[in-house]
Amino acid sequence: MGDRGISNHSEVTDFILVGFKVCPEVHILLFLFILFVYAMVLLGNIGMMAVIMTDSWLNTLIYFFLGNLSFTGLFYSSVIAPKALINFWSKSKSISFSDCVAQFFLFALFIVTEGFLLAAMPYDRFIAICSPLLYSVQMSTCLCTHLVAGSYFCGCITSVLQTSMTFTLSFCSSRAIDHFYCDARPLQRLSCSDLFMYKMISFFLSSIIILPTTIVIIISYMYIVSxxxxxxxxxxxxxxxxxxSSHLGVVSVLYGAVFFMYLIPDRFPELSQVVSLC
Structure with missing residues (x-):
């Protein structure tokens, strides 16, 4: 490859989203499945936000969290699903460098924000169940607003760091991303750079997001269950x-998928694609 093998990211104009390597029959079923799931996500989240905004009976703090949770779920799904659905029938399956950066940034922003929101919600339930008489004092509107704003802030900071680190890597001649959207690990496989520090920092960022929020959720539910x-x-x-139970279901799916995709060794890329559908 010569000098082209160590060309930096500025010479890359686009990537190819390889997607799922399946036979034509499964290809169609997979398209219909993703279309169905995305349609349900749209209907569910938009419906939830509409009901919360229009029904005065739902003007409570727990629904304030749920409305923001629906907002993040709607947007991080919309960052990925439309492009993935288009690429099912596209011959080129290409995505421009700038679109890949934007997709990566927005997905990281909304998925991290959702993780922090899911950690704030059991604390709200903990106060409501364990100290109902003090709920209005301990869970004020101001505190809830700060918790939600803090979740978006942490999501933004993490996304900026992860995006800047990823797209300052040097990419080799291959442009084929073995995934259906731009994500950290598939992009790492295209890099010619020394990834040791990158992987250490990425692991650290993932750990300081997943571990503290998981601890908050576990401790809150220990008190709630008792x-x-x-x-x-x-x-x-x-x-x-x-x-x-409904909250724990969402937490289990999201945190389980994130843990598998970002904290364990990258040995099963095809399985990671399947898990990311969650």
């Missing part, structure tokens, strides 16, 4: 468990 059986009302216990 408190719920003490609730005298059967209806109250059912409501508490219902709220918590």
């Amino acid at each position: 408190t719920v059986p003490k609730i005298h009302s059967t209806e109250g216990r059912k409501k508490a468990f219902s709220t918590c």
